[in-house]
Amino acid sequence: MPIPIHESHHAPGALKRLPLLKASAFFIAAVCLCLCGLLYLQLEQSRRHDLALAEVASSNLTRAMAQQAEDTFMKADLVLTSLADWIQADGYDRMQLSRLQKTFSRRVQSLQQLHGIFLFDRQGQWVITSFDDLPHGSGVADREYFQFHQQNVSSLAHIGPAIRSRENGEWIIPVSKRVNDDHGNFTGVLLAGIKMAYFDEFFKSFSIDEHGAMFLARTDGTLLARRPFLESQIGTSVAQGAIFQKHLPLANAGNAMINSVVDDTVRLYGYRQLEAYPLVVSAASSRDAILKDWYENAFQSSVIVALVILGIGLFGWVFIHQVRDGGRIEADLRTAQEALELIATHDSLTGLANRRLFERALDIEFGRGARQGSALSLIMLDIDFFKSYNDNYGHVAGDHCLAEVARALKSYCQRNADLAVRYGGEEFAALLPDTDIHGAMVIAEQIRRSVIDKNISHSGSPTGHVTVSLGCYSFVPSGRDSVEVFIQRADAALYQAKHSGRNRTAVLSMEGGVETLTRSDR
Template sequence: MPIPIHDSHHAPGALKRLPLLKASAFFIAAVCLCLCGLLYLQLEQSRRHDLALAEVASSNLTRAMAQQAEDTFMKADLVLTSLADWIQADGYDSIQLPRLQKTFARRVQTLHQLHGIFLFDKQGQWVVTSFQDLPRGSGVSDREYFKFHQQNVSSLAHIGPAIRSRENGEWIIPVTKRVNDKDGNFQGVLLAGIKMAYFDQFFKSFNIDEQGSMFLALTDGTLLARRPFVESQIGTSLAQGSIFQKHLPGANSGNAMIGSVVDGTVRLYGYRQLEAYPLVVSAASSKDAILKDWYATAFQSSVIVALVVMGVGLFGWVFIHQVRDGGRIEADLRTAQEALELIATHDSLTGLANRRLFERALDIEFGRGARQASSLSLVMLDIDFFKRYNDTYGHVAGDHCLAEVARALKSCCHRKADLAVRYGGEEFAVLLPDTDIHGALVIAEQIRRSVMDKNITHSGSPTGYVTVSLGCYSFVPTGRDSIEVFIQRADAALYQAKHSGRNRSAVLSMDGGVEALLRSDR
C-alpha cells in the first residue's frame, strides 16, 4: 500500500500545464484575431463612409449636369420653335432670306453654345444659315436627322448623333425641327448646331480625378460628348454597358460601381436621364481616386496592427515556451520527488517498504481501524539461520537470498492495502488491514510455503533449504492503542515460532499466550 510523503491535494503539480498551454495559445490567438477583426471592421466602415460620400457627390454632380444640359437644349429648342413658326407662316422666299439670315446670326450671337443655325429645303440643300456665305456641296440629304424628319411628321425637336459641321468641320450636336408648308407637307429642316466644345468646357469646370469621366449620350447609348475627349469614341455606342443594360431600365437616376465599356476602368458612376429630352448624363470618379486616402489609412493601420500582432505573437511564443519549460522542469521535479520518496520509503535492496513507511501506515491504519471497528493484523517473519547462510555463501549471496524472500513475500500480498516491509536485517513484516487472525495465519502460511518453493540451498539449515519463521497478531484498534505494543506482540509470536523449532507460523492469543503453531514439512 503506497503511502505518499506529501498530500497530493497541496502539491504544486495540481495545476495542470497542458490546459494552461492551450488556454495561453487560445488567448493569444483570440487577441490577434480580435485586433485583426477590429481593424477590418474599422476599415470597412471607413471604406463604406468614403463610398457613401462619393455617391452623394456623384449624384449632385449628375443633377447639375442634367440641369445644364436640359437648359442648353431647351434654349436651342425654343429658338428653333420660334423660327419654324415664322418660316411656316411667311415662307423663305428671296424677300425673307436676308431677314432670316440676320435673325439666325443674332440668335447665334445671343446663345454662345450655338455653332450656327441652318435651314435646308426638302432636297437637303442649304437655303439660309447664320453665316454670311452658304456652304457649297451636295447638301445634307444623307444626314440622319434629315432622313428622320422626312419620315416623321412630329414637330418635336430631334437630337441626333454628333457630327462634323460641313460649314467648318467643327464637331456639333444637331438639334433639328421639321419645317412644313401651310398644308402640312414636308418643306425642309431647321437645324441648330450645339458646339461640342461647349460641353467640353462645361465638363472641365467640374473637379474630378484624372481617371474620372463624364459623358452625354442619347438614350439609345450613342455617345455625344465625353470628358476626357477622345474623338474616335464620339458616336460609339454605350448600349451594352451596365448603365444602359441594367440600371436605367430600373431607375432614371442612381449610382453604380462598374467597369467602363470604353476603357475598362472601375468607376463610381452617377447617372441621370433627362425628363424633357432623350438624353442621359453621367459623371464618374475612379474607385482608386475615391479610396486613395482610405488606401493610405488602411496601409498605415495594417502596418501598426501587424506590428502589434507580431509583438503579441512573439510574447506569446516566449510565454508558451516558458510554460513548456516550466512544465518540463516541474515534471522532472515530480520525477525526482517520486524517486526521493521511493528512496525515503522503500528498501533499495528488496524494493519493499522500509520502517519509515511502515510506521506511517500503522498510524493511518490504527485510525481507520478504530473508525470502522475492523481488524488489523501484523505478520512478522525472519529467515531461519541467516547468519550461517551469510557465513557459508557470502554477503552477495545473502543479499540475493533477501531479494528472493522479498519477492516471495510480495507475491502473497494480493490486495493494494497490504503492505510488505523489510523491518531490518533478515526480518520482514506484512501489515494486513481489515484482516482477522485467521486471515493473517493463512497469509503467513502462504508466505512460508512460497519461500520453501524457491528451493534456495542452505547447508546450514536442518531442511537443507532456506526457510522462514512467522509470528501473527491481530486486534481491533480502539484509538488508544500503542504501536510499539502491537509490534511487540507480533514479534513475540515470531519468537515463539523460532523457539518452537523454526519453519513455522505462530499466532499470539489476545491474552499474550501462543494460540497455535503450524509447521509444514517437505
C-alpha cells in the same frame, strides 16, 4: 500501497499550470485579434466615410452637369422653335432666304455652343445655313435625324447621335425639328448643331482625377460626348452598362460603384436623367483616386498595428516559454520530490515499504478498522539462518536473496491496501487490512511456499535451500489499541515459528484473554 510522507503542495499548481499556459496563449491571441478587429472597423468606417463624401460630390457634379446640359439644349430648342414657327408661317421663298440666313447667323453668334443652324427641304438638300456659303453635295437624307422627322409627325425637338458636320467636319450633336406646311405635311428639317467641343470644354471645367470620366448619352445608351474624349467611342452604345441596365430603371438619379464597360476601370458613378430631354449625364471618379488617402492611412495604420502585434507576439512567446520552463522545473521538482519520498518511505534494495511508511500505514489502518469494524492482520517473516547465508555466500548474494524474498512477499500483497514491508535486516512484514486470521494464514503459507519454490541454495540450512518463518496475528481495532502491542504479538508468533524449528507459519490468537500459540508446519 503508496502513502506519501507529506501532502503535495505542488499539485494545485500543476493543475493550474496547463490552464495558465492556454489562458496566456488565448489572451495574447485575443488581444491581437481585437487589435486587428479594431483596425478593420476603423479602416472600414474611414473607407465608408470617404466613399460617402465622394457620393455627395458626385451627386452635386451630376446635378450641375444635368443643369448645364439642359440649359444648353433648351436654348437650342428655343431657337429652333422660334425659327420653325417663322418658317412655317412665312415660308422660305427667295425673298426670305437672305433674311433667314442673317437671322441664322446672328443666332449662332449669340450662342457659343452652336456650331451652326441648317434648314433642309423635304429631299434633304440644304436650303439655308448660318454659314455664308451654301454647301453642295448629296444632302442629308441619309442622316438619322432627317429620317426620324420624315417618319414622325412630332413637333418636339429631336436629339440625334453625334455626327461630323458635312460643312467643316467638326463633331456636333444634332438638335432638330420637323418643319410642316399649313396642312401639317412634312416640308423639311431645321437643325441646330451643338459643338461637341463645347461639352469637352465644359467637362474640363470640373476637377476630376486622371482616371475619372464624364459622359453625356441618350437614354438608349448612345454616347454623345465623353471625357476623356476618344473619337472611336463617340456614337457607340453603353446601353449594356450597369447604369442603363440596373440603375436607371429603378431611379432617375443616384450613385453606384461600377466596373466600366468602356475601359474596365472601377469608378464611383453619379448619374442623372434630364427631365426635359431624353438624355443622361454621368460623372465618375476612380475608386483608387477616391481611396488614395485611405490606402495610405490604411498602410500606415496596418504597419503600426503589425509592429504592436509583433511586440505582443514576442512578449507572449517569451512569457509562454517562461511558463513552460516553469512547468518543466515544477515537474522536475515534483519528480525529485516523489523520488525523495520514495527514498524516504521505501527500501532501496528490495523496493518494499520501510518502517517509516509501515508506521504511518498502521495509524491509518487502525483508524479505518475501528470505523468500519473490519479485521486487520499482520504477517511478520524472517529468513531462516540468514547470517549463515551471508557468511557462506557473501553480502552480494545476501542482497540478492533479500530481493528474491521481497518479490515473493510482494507478489501476494496484490490489493491496493496491502503493504509489503522490509522491517529490518532479514525481517519482513505484510500488513493486510480487511483480512481475518484465516486469510492471513493462507497468504503466509503461500509466501512460505513461494520462497521454497525459488530454490535458492543454502548450505547452512537443514533443507539445503533458503526458507522463511512466519508469524500471523489478526484483530479488529477498537480505537484504543496499541500499535506496539500489535507488532509484538505478530513478532511473538514469528518467534514461536522460529523456536519450533523454522520454515513454518505460527498464528497467535486471543481466546478468553489468554494467548495461545498454534503452529502450521507444512
